[in-house]
Every structure is written in C-alpha cells, then in structure tokens.
Amino acid sequence: MTRRTVVADTRSFRSDIQGLRALAVGLVILAHAGFRTASGGFIGVDVFFVISGFLIIGLLLREAGESGRISILDFYARRARRVIPAATIVLVATAVASAYVLPLVRGAEVIKDSVWAAFFAANIRFSLVETDYFSQGEPPSPVQHYWSLSVEEQFYIVIPLLLLAVAVVVRRRAGEAAEADRVRVLRRTVFVVLAAVTLSSLAWSIHVTATSPTGAYFSTAARAWELGIGGLAATLVWGRAPRLGRWATEAVLAVGLALIAFATLRFDAQTAVPGSAALVPVLGSALMLAAGSTTGASSTYLFRLFSIAPARVVGDWSYSLYLWHFPVLRLCEEYWEEPRLSKPHLAVALVLIFALSAASYHLVEQPFRKGVRWRPRLRAITLYPVSLAMVVVTAVGAHAWVDGQIAALEDNPGIAVSDYGRDGLSKDPTVALVEASVLAAQDDRPVPGGLEPALGSVRESVAPLGDCDYRTGTRKLCAFGDPDAERTIALMGDSHARHWSPAIDAIGREHGYRVYVFVYSGCPAITFTRLTDGGRPWTECADFKEWALGQVRELHPDLVVLANNAYQSAAMKKRQVGALRDQLELLRPLAGKVAMIGDSPKLPKAPGTCISERDVDLGDCLQEPETGPTRIQGQFRQTVEDLGMTWVDARRWFCAEDRCPAVIGNVVPLRDREHVTVEYSTLLADPIAAALGIAEG
Structure with missing residues (x-):
C-alpha cells in the first residue's frame, strides 16, 4: 500500500486509487463495526490485495523494464519504511492495552498473537489454532486482522525474486534487441509466469475453501491469486495507456464498482471465501484499476468521484485506519462489556479510530517514508529486527504483568468436600x-x-x-x-x-x-x-x-x-x-x-x-x-x-x-x-x- 500511486506508463499520481483504498477500508470498518447492510464488507481486504498487487508488481515491472534487473534490497527497504513503523506501534499499543483491559487468559493469548504478527506470521498462527474468523463464541483477537498483512509480506518474499529471475533471463536472451522489443518480451513473459502462479493459486483456493474453510481464509497460497490478478492488470497496462473512450471507460468503472457493491451487500459470514466467490470483488477491483489507466479515465464521473478530497484523505490514512480499527473496536467492546457497541459507544470508537489513524499517518508513516534519516536502504532494513525487538520486549513485559496478576491468586485455598461436610452431598466423591x-x-x-x-x-x-x-x-x-x-x-x-x-x-x-x-x-x-x-x-x-x-x-x-x-x-x-x-x-x-x-x-x-x-x-x-x-x-x-x-x-x-x-x-x-x-x-x-x-x- 504505497502512498503516492504511480501509473506504470505515465508515473502520474492516481488519485482514483486513493479513493478505491478509502472504499476498501471503509467497507472493512463497517463490517467489523457490525453494520448488517455491509455484511460482506470484509471483501474490502480482497480489494486491498488487488490494489497491492497492481501497484507493487507494476513498480517492479517498471524497474525491470528500465534497468533490466530488480534491486531486492531496495524493494525490502521500501517495504520496511512503508509497513513496519505503523504496524509496530499498533502491535505494541494493543499488547499493552489487552493486558490491562482483557481477562488475563485472553490477554495472554493476544500477547502471543502480537509476537506472531511481528514476524508476519499472524495468518499461520490463526490457522494453527483453528480460529473461525466469524466465530460468535469467543471474541476474535484484537490483532487478528494482521493476517492480511502477513499474507502480503509472505507473497512479497517470493514474487520479487521470481520477477528478478524473469528479468535476468529476458535481458540475456534479448541481447542487442531494441528496447521496445525487450519490453514487449518482458511483458509477455511476466504475464505468462504470473498467470501460471495466479491460476494455480486460484485452483488451490477453490479446492481448499471447499474442504477447509478456516485454513483457506488465512492461507497465503489460497490468497496469492488475488494479488496476482492485480499484478496481471498492471502487466497489461504497463508501458502504455490503453485507448478507450470516456463512456466506455465509465461503463467499465461502473461494472467494477457494481461487482464490489454486490459482494458487499450479498456476501455474509456463510459465504465461502476466498474461493470462486471472491472472484466477484477481485475482478471488480481489477476492472476499476485497469479502466483508471485508460486515456479517457480522468474525464469520467466515477474517476472524479473517487478523486475528491475526502476520499483521497481517507485513502492516505487507509493503512493506519486498517491497523487501528480492529483493536479499538474489540477493546472498546470489552471495556464497555458490549458484544456489539451501542450507537454512542460506537461513535466514540470511530472518533478514536480516526484520531489515532491521523496521528499515526502524520507522526509515524510519513516521517519514516519521506524522512532522510531512514532513506539509506541498509538503515531501513534494520527496521525489521528493531520492530521484532520492540514487540518481543513489550510482550515479555506484558506477559510478566499478567503472570503477576495470576500469581496474586496463589494463596487462595482450593475447594474440598470437607469444607461443606458430607450431609446433603452425594456419596459419589466426584459428584x-x-x-x-x-x-x-x-x-x-x-x-x-x-x-x-x-x-x-x-x-x-x-x-x-x-x-x-x-x-x-x-x-x-x-x-x-x-x-x-x-x-x-x-x-x-x-x-x-x-x-x-x-x-x-x-x-x-x-x-x-x-x-x-x-x-x-x-x-x-x-x-x-x-x-x-x-x-x-x-x-x-x-x-x-x-x-x-x-x-x-x-x-x-x-x-x-x-x-x-x-x-x-x-x-x-x-x-x-x-x-x-x-x-x-x-x-x-x-x-x-x-x-x-x-x-x-x-x-x-x-x-x-x-x-x-x-x-x-x-x-x-x-x-x-x-x-x-x-x-x-x-x-x-x-x-x-x-x-x-x-x-x-x-x-x-x-x-x-x-x-x-x-x-x-x-x-x-x-x-x-x-x-x-x-x-x-x-x-x-x-x-x-x-x-x-x-x-x-
């Protein structure tokens, strides 16, 4: 989720993608806040995956096309500056708040969840403990939403290396060929390789969603095709602005938006995702991203709607909004002892979410992304171990505090049958x-x-x-x-x-x-x-x-x-x-x-x-x-x-x-x-x- 969105062919700012981000995070917040009309709002995560694949793979393609190679260190330095600081702050704050607000048993579990999330393995953690994302029995972990961030980062361990290999092979085989020919071969090769990865992931996703829905929901292998669809759209428009008239572009944008709206209104906790059902919002998002790259896009009503100032602001804050919304909602529910927040309490929670997100964006995200201190790539990459150290130290301290609260019970006596005599009690000692x-x-x-x-x-x-x-x-x-x-x-x-x-x-x-x-x-x-x-x-x-x-x-x-x-x-x-x-x-x-x-x-x-x-x-x-x-x-x-x-x-x-x-x-x-x-x-x-x-x- 990079902040300044770049079209692969023109490098111009894509304000409409900020609006699409705003829509995605808004749907997720509505769904998690309990709005029944947005029962399928969880598909906002799928929209984010497509946007991420479109932008990140588009940027890697541009680098490969210009230099014939991809700098893996530069890539991970950019990801570190973009992802780690805000994610770490929210994890630390949530671990501390959970230890204080939640029952001790659940607080201890959230502390463990936070450490897994810091290693970008939250999806593995929740899959291993067989967490049901829509379970009504036990409240979900306040950091459960980090599963999607883990999926993205695991995907980006593999894809840059794969694209680097493709770029090197194409450069060697192209030899002295004209740049235009080399770019054409690179586009075609990347498209074929990425399509193979995407189709394989989609086939696995359909299978595993039918057989193991909980595992599929958190699985990187079952989600990779969603990022891959975004990458395929970026590959198609890379290096060129497809010609499409204003009204044709408007129609494609409308169809894409309609697919997202359909999923939002009709999907619910029983919908089998991320299998074939997820094709609806994923293809809708890809259509909107591709249509926004055409020559007639900027003059359309929908492009301008998604580019208005409020949408762009929410789009700018979308990463922080996504990180903060879930722990704030879950901890507020616990604090006020409401399985579903009342309207006044929900209003307070939403204000708190936006206030924390604005502070996080301006005080954490932007300084790390744009500040000169973290610009050197080796220094940026050190953010990974620094983040882990911060979360682990916080987790150890929070867990020690929880253990101390539990230890305070040690002097309390247990219960024995003799405490109440035998009269009136069963002759069976267990009963x-x-x-x-x-x-x-x-x-x-x-x-x-x-x-x-x-x-x-x-x-x-x-x-x-x-x-x-x-x-x-x-x-x-x-x-x-x-x-x-x-x-x-x-x-x-x-x-x-x-x-x-x-x-x-x-x-x-x-x-x-x-x-x-x-x-x-x-x-x-x-x-x-x-x-x-x-x-x-x-x-x-x-x-x-x-x-x-x-x-x-x-x-x-x-x-x-x-x-x-x-x-x-x-x-x-x-x-x-x-x-x-x-x-x-x-x-x-x-x-x-x-x-x-x-x-x-x-x-x-x-x-x-x-x-x-x-x-x-x-x-x-x-x-x-x-x-x-x-x-x-x-x-x-x-x-x-x-x-x-x-x-x-x-x-x-x-x-x-x-x-x-x-x-x-x-x-x-x-x-x-x-x-x-x-x-x-x-x-x-x-x-x-x-x-x-x-x-x-």
Missing part, C-alpha cells in the same frame, strides 16, 4: 466435589490458587494425538494406553471425543487395554456427513469415517466408546439422532461392547476467561448450561439406551442442579465453552471406568 464447588461459588469464595491447568495456559490444554492427528491426512494407527495389552478400546467421534481421550488413555494404562483414538474435529461418528461452510460435501470427513470403521472392523475391539458434539445447524438437528442410531447399529457386530459418553455442558462463557476477569469471585462465574445441546444429548441418551447399549452420564461431573462451577476443586474443567481440559479429563478416568463397567465404582 460430591462438584456439589461442593457449586456451594463454594454460591458463597462467593475467591478464585483458588494452584489451578490445574494454570490459568495462563487453560486454552492450550488440548488432548494430544501424537502422530495420529487425522486432520493432517495421515492414516497411521497409534496405540495409546497399554500398547502391549491384548484387550482393546476404540474411541470414536469429533473433538468432543478427543477431549475424553486422556481419560480413556489413563483407563487403558491402568486396566490393561490398548487404546486407539479415531477422532476428527468437527466430524461426528454418525452415518450422516456434515456439509462444509460453503454447502459442499465434506469428503475428508466422509473418507475418514469410512476408514475408521474399517479399522474397527479389523481390530474387533472389546469396547468401542463414542462421543459427539450436539450440533445446532438445521440439517444436523434433523439428521444427527437417526444417523447416530445407524452408526451404533453398524458398530454392534464389530465390538464386544458399545458405549457412548454424554457431552460436557456448553456454557455462555469459557470458565478460564470468566475467572481471569478482574474483581470476580467464583459466584460471578457460576453458569447455567445452554438448553439446546442439553436437549439433543437427551435424545442421544434415549437412542443409546433403546438399543441396550451403555450411556455414561457425564453432566453430573460438571454441574449440580443446572449450576456449573468454573472451578471444581482446584481444576478448571473446560478449556473453552465446551471442551474438557486434559487435566479434568484425566481426573475423571476412574469414574468413567466404573461407568463403563471396567472397574468397580
């Missing part, structure tokens, strides 16, 4: 501890110290799968429990089966069972296969379930244990109970015994997040489970019992009389709103073994 923990919350006792898992690592308490994480495509068999045992247990299901795997592993080790864990997040062990977010068949899930069933057939385990989430979509509500019955019937002849573990409760707020808020006690975090999943789990139970199979009622180990404590004894039972921590799952090994008939109760 009695839950009941005592509910009483402790009703007494507003402080959050205990010595929590397991530690409060700062609650979200990381995910059951390990070793080499058998089947989401990676592997088809290995991993023996957990007692690998040398003759008896066998097979655990099947989705992520809600995965969170029971530490308990089943412990049972196997204690009672002499080999344990095989056939789990795949989001893919329940039923005969009906969910569709992807784009509405396509989820073939990876179907293929895995067919393979897993074949493995169970060969193993013929002594016990098969199922556990599934209760899905709330219309299709799953209609089909999942009957499909569970069919699955259980399939498994009956393949195992000595079939059982199902009921689900953990789904709570309004993650326990770890709640107890890490400031000035809260256990009573503030005593919650009631959501009724929808509870009702569906009841249908699961009826199905299992009707078939004469074993149902394990897990709800009693989390809640008493529909009151679910955030801490049970000194253990945090859930890592988020519904998934069991490794520590609590392991703690429940003995009661689960008793419920399954493996051990005495």
